[in-house]
Amino acid sequence: MHLTANQLVEEARKQIREVAPGDLAALRGSAVLIDVREPAEYQTGHIADAINIPRGVLEFQVDAHPAVANASDPALSSKSCPIVVYCRTGGRAALSAVSLQRMGFTDVRSISGGITGWTDAGLPVTTR
Template sequence: MTLTAADLVADARRQIREISPSQYAADPLACVLIDVREPAEFETGHIASAINIPRGVLEFQVDAHPAVANVSDPALSHKTQPIVVYCRTGGRSALAALNLQRMGFTDVRSIAGGITEWASAGLPVTQR
């Protein structure tokens, strides 16, 4: 059976937790916010406090990033660090959330609709 990208995203969405942009904005938690878009996309505008780890390298870089890896206290497991991911429309972040869960991260959410829905809801987009 051959799957399309849409099939993969739909399957991922059945296995992850998605939150709306307004849910994240109302309670941003003490979490790591990861924008999984490409650096050029990130530069066009992103959610404040987001770190950019592109989807294509996420699985290779997430453990080493100081925002995720708890370097101050090695006794604490970084796999329990709350993580919220987003992309442009939610597809890449759904796939990213699923793979982070597969890697053992226990508290992962994806922003449904991505930054497109975020901006449509009138929520702030920043450029650094």
């Protein structure tokens, strides 16, 4: 059986927990925030303190992302650390959340609606 990209995303959404943009504040102090969009997308505006690890390399770089010169990030060294992922509208983030769960991360969420839902809710982005 062949699936479309949208069908894959819908299947992924059934396997993950999503958090509404406005509810992210409760997790911000303890969760690692990962933006899985491409670097050019990230540069146009992202949630403050988000780490950019593009979806295409997430599984390879989650433990050693470029933001820390390819050294393991202590925040990601524990498979039980809370992780919140997002993309533009939520599809890539849903697929990413499933992959992270399959890799053993036990506390993974996705922002429903992605950065689009975030900005639609009037929440701030940064380009720094």
